[in-house]
Amino acid sequence: NAGVMQNPRHLVRRRGQEARLRCSPMKGHSHVYWYRQLPEEGLKFMVYLQKENIIDESGMPKERFSAEFPKEGPSILRIQQVVRGDSAAYFCASLHWFSSEAFFGQGTRLTVV
Amino acid sequence: DAKTTQPNSMESNEEEPVHLPCNHSTISGTDYIHWYRQLPSQGPEYVIHGLTSNVNNRMASLAIAEDRKSSTLILHRATLRDAAVYYCILRKSSNTGKLIFGQGTTLQVKP
Numbered sequence: 001n002a003g004v005m006q007n008p009r010h011l012v013r014r015r016g017q018e019a020r021l022r023c024s025p026m027k028g029h030s031h032v033y034w035y036r037q038l039p040e041e042g043l044k045f046m047v048y049l050q051k052e053n054i055i056d057e058s059g060m061p062k063e064r065f066s067a068e069f070p071k072e073g074p075s076i077l078r079i080q081q082v083v084r085g086d087s088a089a090y091f092c093a094s095l096h097w098f099s100s101e102a103f104f105g106q107g108t109r110l111t112v113v
Numbered sequence: 114d115a116k117t118t119q120p121n122s123m124e125s126n127e128e129e130p131v132h133l134p135c136n137h138s139t140i141s142g143t144d145y146i147h148w149y150r151q152l153p154s155q156g157p158e159y160v161i162h163g164l165t166s167n168v169n170n171r172m173a174s175l176a177i178a179e180d181r182k183s184s185t186l187i188l189h190r191a192t193l194r195d196a197a198v199y200y201c202i203l204r205k206s207s208n209t210g211k212l213i214f215g216q217g218t219t220l221q222v223k224p
Contacts, residue, residue: 042216
């Protein structure tokens with residue numbers, strides 16, 4: 001059973017472009033979290049998703065950011081019109097609905113130039 | 114969300130036990146105490162969790178105060194690979210709800 005897979009591992013975008021970050025949860029996991037970590041800072045919760053449903057998006061910026069977890073395929077975190085302040089490591093985690101343990105991916109490091 | 118307080122950093126010698134404290138004085142009766150750690154350049158990793166009773170697993174032990182206002186993560190024999198940021202997190206249930214990470218404790222392990 002492969003772990004949580006995030007791709008790409010590194011992503012460079014110019015200001016104003018779109019960034020799409022993908023997260024494939026572990027097999028059988030129906031819940032996904034997304035977190036952002038700025039350099040030298042802690043992890044900030046962004047959004048909590050179940051398949052086809054957003055459970056909690058209280059940490060998502062109101063503009064430019066969106067997330068989805070479709071019935072089939074990976075969860076996607078989409079950032080439109082990226083700015084330099086979006087440069088960070090983005091981590092996703094997945095867990096089974098009855099499990100206590102969240103499994104994190106290796107992260108996508110986004111650099112906006 | 115109830116808040117946790119941890120020391121910014123701690124040091125330990127290799128092969129010695131490490132006690133990482135966490136204060137959570139505003140914990141509610143339904144909050145579970147979770148611990149995660151993050152090694153450099155990696156995603157966080159689950160360590161252990163508990164509600165009221167002390168817990169042991171292959172990685173660590175969790176000692177929870179009787180009033181649940183504090184807890185201590187115990188690494189029985191620190192190795193260099195245990196150098197990481199350790200996060201103490203309160204979560205509304207054992208298996209649902211978001212995980213809110215604080216600043217954590219940076220553990221340095223000296224050979």
